[in-house]
Amino acid sequence: MSSRKGRRDAARVVREQIAREKRRKRTLWTTIAAVLVLVIAGGIGWAVYSSQKSDDFTAPPGANDAGTGIVQGTGPVTIDLYEDYLCPACKQFQQINGETLNQLVTEGKAKLVFHPVAFLNRFSTTEYSTRSSAASGCAAQGGKFREFTDQLFAKQPPEGGAGLSNDELVDIGAGVGLNRDEFASCVSDGTYRSWTEHVTDEASKAGVTGTPTIKINGSELRDRSPEGIRAAVEAAGK
Amino acid sequence: MTVTPSPSPAGRWQTLRPWLGVAARLGLAAVWLIAGGTKVGDLAASGRAVNAYQVMPYELATVIGAALPFVELALGLLLLAGLATRVSAGISAVLLVVFIAGIASAWARGLAIDCGCFGSGGQLAAGETPSYLPEILRDLGFLALAGFLLIWPRTPFSVDGWLAGDDTVEDTDE
Known part of the structure; x- marks a missing residue:
């Protein structure tokens, strides 16, 4: 090994060391930058969500004490029904079980608490789930919650579109006997939007992850047939 | 730095690898941008x-x-730009492992939920069955992309490469 080559090698080692040090620093700074970007992004998400959230709400007349749903009837057994007006399975559920539920209420066997949750806002371009639920609060104010709900399911728009417009909601409301002007201003002001948010949040907290969900005295019912519901109510009422 | 003009397998790998890296990086970037984009509106x-x-x-x-x-x-943006690719890939891998664990545990506990991976999460309509296995396999695929970038983070058209400039001596650790 010549000394000349030795010197060249030594110089190369030093150069490599300097380069390695430069790389180490660069890696450190880009790492810090990347982690900062991610942390800030997460913080922005939380801030945006917090600013969207409203803490106070006014429950419409006819709501339960917790303000999480509209009550029909006074029976000893409590039926909690969680539905989204945009959910096709809910429409189907209403067609199959609506009659039975009404009977149980009028027979005085059960109290029906209807929770109009807005789970499916992403499936319409206009937040139809929230708008229709808030409108149902307006209908409750006018004492026509059940009639309005039945009509909303009967005229349910398809998922993925714009849903029914506020004007169409007002037409439906007027059609079931609500005062058009009062109802229209309630719908366009979004009076019960924060209530809808409360209903939806509380449903999630109660472990409801899908619609329709039906609970009899607090426990979820898997058999969603008229017979199943009736049997569960009879059993719970004993 | 291998200068192999002959198309030996190793040489082919050397020419192919940067492009596979770009594909993995942009692919993973797309996954995150779509996953985040579908959720950010609600x-x-x-x-x-x-x-x-x-x-x-x-x-x-x-x-x-x-x-x-x-x-x-x-x-997604970090990966798209190719900034701190190894760290981004590492965090991606950690997130994906958490997601896979979450889906697997939902499966094991018999929950009937949608993974919520690309929006539309949580609820399943009545009669809809969860598709846990395809979701897990898909996430494993994404995990493979992240793994590739963890091992070989340096790819063409990246900010990392631009920052490194011409100092390309052993450009494998970033």
């Missing part, structure tokens, strides 16, 4: 999707659910 729903896994209190789930879409978008 942060409350994102929180509900997290809550549906029933692994944390509701309040915490809403925080995670609100932060996650933005973190996913940021990860």
Whole structure:
């Protein structure tokens, strides 16, 4: 090994060391930058969500004490029904079980608490789930919650579109006997939007992850047939 | 630095690898941008999707659910730019492992939920069955992309490469 080559090698080692040090620093700074970007992004998400959230709400007349749903009837057994007006399975559920539920209420066997949750806002371009639920609060104010709900399911728009417009909601409301002007201003002001948010949040907290969900005295019912519901109510009422 | 003009297998790998790296980087970037983008419009729903896994209190789930879409978008942008690729790939891998664990645990516990991976989370319509296995396999595929970038983070057209400039001596550790 010549000394000349030795010197060249030594110089190369030093150069490599300097380069390695430069790389180490660069890696450190880009790492810090990347982690900062991610942390800030997460913080922005939380801030945006917090600013969207409203803490106070006014429950419409006819709501339960917790303000999480509209009550029909006074029976000893409590039926909690969680539905989204945009959910096709809910429409189907209403067609199959609506009659039975009404009977149980009028027979005085059960109290029906209807929770109009807005789970499916992403499936319409206009937040139809929230708008229709808030409108149902307006209908409750006018004492026509059940009639309005039945009509909303009967005229349910398809998922993925714009849903029914506020004007169409007002037409439906007027059609079931609500005062058009009062109802229209309630719908366009979004009076019960924060209530809808409360209903939806509380449903999630109660472990409801899908619609329709039906609970009899607090426990979820898997058999969603008229017979199943009736049997569960009879059993719970004993 | 291998200068092999002959198309030996090793040489082919050397010419192919940077392009596979770009594909992995952009692919993973697309995954995060789409995953974040579909969730960012409805942060409350994102929180509900997290809550549906029933692994944390509701309040915490809403925080995670609100932060996650933005973190996913940021990860997507970092990968798209090729900035701190190894770190971004590492964090991607950690997130994916957490997601896979979450889906697997939902499966094991018999929960009937949608993974919420690309929006539409939490609830399943009646009669709809969860598709846990395809979701897990898909996430494993994404994990493979992240793994590739963890091992070989340096790719063409990246900010990392631009920052490194001409100092290309052993350009494998970044």
